Amino acid sequence: MAINTLTGKVVIITGASEGIGRALAMVMAREGCQLVISARNETRLASLALEIAHYGPAPFVFAADVSSAEQCQALVAATVAYYGRLDILINNAGMTMWSRFDELTQLSVLDDIMRVNYLGPAYLTHAALPHLKASEGQVVVVASVAGLTGVPTRSGYAASKHAVIGFFDSLRIELADDNVAVTVVCPDFVVSQIHKRALDGAGKPLGKSPMQEAKILTAEQCAEMMLPVIAMRERLLITSLRGRLGRWLKLIAPRLIDKIARRAIASGH
Numbered sequence: 001m002a003i004n005t006l007t008g009k010v011v012i013i014t015g016a017s018e019g020i021g022r023a024l025a026m027v028m029a030r031e032g033c034q035l036v037i038s039a040r041n042e043t044r045l046a047s048l049a050l051e052i053a054h055y056g057p058a059p060f061v062f063a064a065d066v067s068s069a070e071q072c073q074a075l076v077a078a079t080v081a082y083y084g085r086l087d088i089l090i091n092n093a094g095m096t097m098w099s100r101f102d103e104l105t106q107l108s109v110l111d112d113i114m115r116v117n118y119l120g121p122a123y124l125t126h127a128a129l130p131h132l133k134a135s136e137g138q139v140v141v142v143a144s145v146a147g148l149t150g151v152p153t154r155s156g157y158a159a160s161k162h163a164v165i166g167f168f169d170s171l172r173i174e175l176a177d178d179n180v181a182v183t184v185v186c187p188d189f190v191v192s193q194i195h196k197r198a199l200d201g202a203g204k205p206l207g208k209s210p211m212q213e214a215k216i217l218t219a220e221q222c223a224e225m226m227l228p229v230i231a232m233r234e235r236l237l238i239t240s241l242r243g244r245l246g247r248w249l250k251l252i253a254p255r256l257i258d259k260i261a262r263r264a265i266a267s268g269h
């Protein structure tokens with residue numbers, strides 16, 4: 001597989017301080033990418049930068065909140081000032097919820113999720129686009145299987161992931177003549193911080209993960225699956241068999257896919 005096409009590429013990864021983004025930064029550094037690692041937590045970013053510097057070029061660290069259009073612009077400007085170009089933008093930062101909609105008492109949960117999961121990638125991609133056109137580069141978004149079908153306790157999250165998939169599927173068509181690739185990644189459950197940081201109905205983090213973590217993908221496994229898909233500039237990765245089958249089941253047996261989603265949340269895997 002042509003993973004070596006990634007060597008030397010200038011890559012921004014958002015949400016690099018934890019979980020999938022952190023694991024992806026490690027594997028992309030291994031492939032010789034010139035990384036910009038971003039998130040809000042500067043201490044976690046600094047510790048990742050040290051780890052990466054053991055076996056690859058030291059990454060450029062830039063702290064930013066993707067829900068701010070100004071900070072997204074600053075991240076892109078700093079990247080181009082530092083490396084002189086941008087080849088791949090990976091919109092990975094995200095957050096989730098864990099509450100039935102009828103138990104939601106803080107409607108701001110819906111705003112927060114939409115700002116980070118949908119508006120963040122839109123703002124950042126808008127700032128990056130002139131540079132991605134110049135490099136005939138690639139934009140990647142880490143969406144979710146919850147962007148392909150409904151998931152109970154995740155209504156606001158599923159809405160944000162459906163939005164981001166619709167957005168990037170539209171952008172792919174617009175950018176075809178510019179030779180900028182658009183890759184949508186839909187992970188199924190992955191071990192990360194997102195489950196314990198999920199907002200409950202009152203807008204407070206759950207504090208512990210309700211997932212059966214031994215039964216789901218690790219962040220490292222997810223990152224290894226993403227690597228060739230990004231290198232080959234493919235349009236879509238769905239990490240699980242039920243996710244891939246689910247797209248067809250939704251057309252021919254929609255009640256069955258609802259049942260599978262209900263069971264996945266109830267069992268935590």
Ligand SMILES: NC(=O)c1ccc[n+]([C@@H]2O[C@H](COP(=O)([O-])OP(=O)(O)OC[C@H]3O[C@@H](n4cnc5c(N)ncnc54)[C@H](OP(=O)(O)O)[C@@H]3O)[C@@H](O)[C@H]2O)c1
Pocket residue numbers: 014015016017018019020021038039040041042044064065066067092093094095096116142143144145186187188189190191192193194195197219
């Ligand atoms: N884990 C799963 O089961 C799963 C499944 C499907 C899809 N996904 C998606 O995968 C992506 C990565 O999630 P993860 O599971 O790796 O979660 P995670 O461990 O909680 O990591 C989320 C990352 O996003 C960053 N982040 C959150 N809000 C941000 C903001 N406003 N601005 C900038 N960075 C922000 C966090 O860093 P700071 O707090 O330092 O900012 C952290 O680095 C998300 O888009 C998520 O929706 C995850």
